[in-house]
Amino acid sequence: MVIAAELGDVRRFESPRQLMAYVGLVPSEHSSGDRRRLGAITKAGNARVRHVLIQAAWHYRKRPTVGASLRQRQRGQNPDVIRHAWKCQRRLYTLLHRLAAKKPSQVAATAVAREMVGFLRAVLREIDVAQLNTEVSAAA
Numbered sequence: 001m002v003i004a005a006e007l008g009d010v011r012r013f014e015s016p017r018q019l020m021a022y023v024g025l026v027p028s029e030h031s032s033g034d035r036r037r038l039g040a041i042t043k044a045g046n047a048r049v050r051h052v053l054i055q056a057a058w059h060y061r062k063r064p065t066v067g068a069s070l071r072q073r074q075r076g077q078n079p080d081v082i083r084h085a086w087k088c089q090r091r092l093y094t095l096l097h098r099l100a101a102k103k104p105s106q107v108a109a110t111a112v113a114r115e116m117v118g119f120l121r122a123v124l125r126e127i128d129v130a131q132l133n134t135e136v137s138a139a140a
Helices: 002-007 016-022 047-061 068-074 079-100 105-124 129-139
Strands: 027-032 035-041
Touching (some): 016 105, 047 079, 047 105, 079 105
Antiparallel strands (some): 027 035
């Protein structure tokens, strides 16, 4: 919910890369002539969303499974969203472990957060965020 509330309508971003740049999960660049060097993430943009994404990325350390509570929460949900979420789970788990084998774990988690932005954008593009915010306000 934090991500949906902070980002608003993600359809305003033309590509996942634009959204990644908005939350500050793109590498900085030091270029001169033909030489191009990429550095640490820029940390420009929405710090709250970036923080939530990186915290969520740490949860991909555990192997994705569908337990009883998750199965119950998924009842009645759109099967396309569930399929998309499962694809995201597997891909991000694999990415984190593959990167953590050769990079520091913080770097791997940041890369997973960046990748997660692409998946979230795909799902949030299909959801009317204004309607979602109204439903949450009514439930509270």
